[in-house]
Amino acid sequence: MKPEISVVMACYNEPVAWLTEAIHSILNQTFKELELLVVVDNPNHQDAITRVTEMAESDNRLRVLVNEKNMGLPRSLNRGFSEAKGALFARMDADDIADKDRFLRQADYLTQNPEIDLIGTAIENIDARGEHVGIKTFLTSPEAIEKAIKYRSVACHPTWLMRRHVYESINGYRYFPSSEDYDFLYRVLDAGFRIANLEAVLLKYRLHDNSMTSALSAFQYQVKGYIQTLHRQRVQTGEDNYSPEVALNLKKETATNAKSSYLVTKAREAEEGRKMVRLAFWGSLAVLFSGSGMARVKSFLGFRYVKWRYER
Template structure:
């Protein structure tokens, strides 16, 4: 007799996340529902991540914690798709190694998805935690509100989403051409095929200490512009909506001292 599959898989990709892995995985251990397994991709880490992950695999058990160790660094997007290919459950929840969850997060999202089958992706509001304190980030809640604002900015925190696994697979998974913002491109690709929602509670916590290099931040902002332009054109949006690219474009082009000033006061 085959064991019953859990409802969800938590998909975690790690590259040199040793400093925050314990906090992340402890938050999974403390979830009020344990109706999940974990698929973890160690993307050829060079710090102590691999050792920590093996220790956590022992805590959860090898029947719940599936650890795959890349021989070479594939990058986040390819690692996500590799992990997705190993998921057998109805739902997939994403988390990054430096983020963590409220204990009731997964239970509330799974309950929402089970009573709202047209919804393929559900997120939550989230908090950014950094050395300057905590910043609460509310997001549009309903499918209508999310789709009205999605070309302006990403309406989900990646570590906050739970989605229907087969929906994502049916539409090609994450786009390997996107090094950054692969989640944003995916949501825009799904726009016509499913409903979206955000639970209006702060159930996800993200590390917001600024560790990005100027080069990496520019690349992220240019990736955002690339995504917006692609789907503004594909969805035949009015010309005035092309102004949505201005914010990420200005961030990408601004000198470092101005970006630092913006992060300090905004």
């Protein structure tokens, strides 16, 4: 039977226990008409390859793709989606946990709202031990999302469910060492598609050192600036002059030292916890020691205005 939903999960160095839990959370969905493609992006992670292969033997909805060498997340996702069979494409990370009704509720939403092309959800942040950290919500209306995209990513990457033609129309992911999801969403909106988020918490999102490092490094804000420049080019000329070499060079030029990483991390933690006094304190220090500090302050204030203006 042809699956309705194709879920793509990339795995690099995640612990096998986390990977197993993530896979189980997809295969045990109440929505059964799905397939899960796990792309192992580290051919030397033999424990992961063995575990996923064993799981695939007991459930033919699970397919395993092992890259011959490390390709990075965007290229790994493109490889997975290139072999997907479903009418709907979904994302999942190898260290997160999906609610059992996630796809049932998201697919139903897309059926009931044909004008929406990509749907995300709210998330529960958990720590490395799986313990509750907090709830993170996202803007829900397409109008607010279109205004907020210039300040931050507007839908949590591993919660996405989209119509297949959305992915195909923008030719999938482009290579960035960070923020490939931000570029993807910007191009989706620039192509005239509409994005929304469910208010329901349908994913447990694991915060750990590796995930925080990628989300907080100073170069990420440089990459986002480049992505916004590409957006402006598309608005003006209908196309952009994207270059993966430019994005990669940004990382080399803005290597983050330990002090600035620590300060930006503390500012991010305060923002996630909505602790405004702490955000002001750590954000001020980050402005002094990190090029990303001011960017985070501007992003926060701009986003809060959009939320107040469109979803109060």
